[in-house]
Amino acid sequence: MPEGMRRAPSQQAFIRAVKQHADALTLKCHAYRNLTEVAGKLADWADWTTLTTRPTEQRIADDLDLALSTVKRWIRWLREHGFLGVVEEGTTVRFRRGNRCGLDDDGHGNRAAVWVLCVPAPELDDHYLRTDKTTTEPPSCTSRRGVQEGPTHAREERSTPRRRNRISTTTEATATPGTRKHALQIAQKIHDASTTLRRLSPWYIRHLTRVFVAAGWTAGDVLHALDHQPDGAAWTYTWTSRDQIRNVPGWVRFRLSMWLDEHGRPLxxxxxxxxAAAAKLRAEQAVMREQFEAMNARRVGGPVELPPRLSRAEALAPPPVRVRGSGSGPSAAYRAARTALDEKRLGEAHRVAASTS
Structure with missing residues (x-):
């Protein structure tokens, strides 16, 4: 048990003590959120009676969708501030001594570290053991009700999702374009769409993309710029996992800096x-339409009337087939001309016969 600490009376008391610590209240919003979530996950895995917990750091990182280095950092913070007492250090096959086959005395493999949840002793600071459930949090962070409303015991299921979306991304009309709220909505979309940028808070993403969002960029434009260069060529990746990017903000700044001109303004x-390409195409079509109408008006004999445009079914339909014996026949003008021609031929035949006789 760390000096000046005692075993936590319950899991909620442990979480409340961590959230009300003076050093925790000075953290930034995303750091405070990660700390409280790691502490909440340790409390979820704690035994009801002994308040000991032994989840692996990788399991916590997978459940919270955080980087393994982030989980290790906040577990180290909890140990340095006395909130975790070490019952058993974790061991691996590589560093276990006196075992050639890679198994411990019980026949098991790697052993996870075992911690006990601790809170400050009452004689040192009664502030950490208040019975009320009010919580003082950093002024830059909204209260994380998801941690307070979590399960009391490790095997109890949550009634609400782990993460609550505190930023409205569906009601675009509520945010005026160009405002900080609108930029935060775009940052939340980027945070949800990119697994790499999910390691950063939406507020930090807004800080990194504020110049581009002010220039009229959308969330899709930012994600496209992170994967492509201004000439359209795709960036090549030399890493196989997002955890291999140690400095995500620096990676974002470098990729987006390629989309700045010589004056530092976004392209x-x-x-x-x-x-812009669609507007240029529409303008060219309008000019061509005006030129055609002017040429059609200057044509001798008036404008040319184009035949009506046929539908696809009418254009593909076969021509009508004339059936013999039907009621349709030659027109009256054709029959009159044929009768006149026959009479003329008959008169010439009579004249020829009279001259020979």
Whole structure:
């Protein structure tokens, strides 16, 4: 048991003590969130009677969708501040001594570390053991009700999702374009769409992309710029996992810096380029339409009337087949001309016969 600490009376008391610590209240919003979530996950795995917990750091990272280095950092913070007492150090096959086959005395493989949840002793600070459930949090962070409303025991299921979306991304009309709220909504979309940027908070993403969002970029434009260069060539990746990127903010700054001109102003994004190309095409079509109408008006004999446009079914339909014996026949003008021609031939025949006789 760490000096000045005692075993936590319950899991909620442990979480409340961590959240109300003076050093925790000075953290930034995303760091405070990660700390409380790691502490909550340790409490979820704790035994009801002994308040000992032994989840692996990799299991916590997978459940919380955090980097393994982030989980190790906050577990080290909890140990340094006395909130975790070490019952048994974790061991691996590589570092276990006196065992050639890679198994311990019980025949098992790697052993996870065992910690006991601790809170400050009452004689040192009664502030950590308040019975009320009010929580003081950093002024930059909204209260994380998801941690307070979590399960009391490790095997109890949560009634609400682990993460609550505190940023409205569906009601775009509520945020005026160009405002900080609108930029935060775009940052939340980027956070949800990218597994790499999910390691950063939406507020940090807004800080990294504020210049581009102010220039009219969308979330899709930012994600496209992170994967492509301004000339359209795709970036090549030399890493196989997002955990191999140690400095995600620096990686984002480098990729987005390629989309700045010599004056430091953002280049047009993908959506802006597509909109400009569509507007140029519409303008060219309008000019061609005006030229055709002017040429048609100057034509001798008046404008040319184009035949009506047929539908696809009418254009593909076969021509009508005339059936013999039907009621349709030659027109009256054709029959009159044929009768006049026959009479003329008959008169010439009579004249020829009279001259020979």
């Amino acid at each position: 047009p994004g993908k959506s802006q380029r597509l909109a």
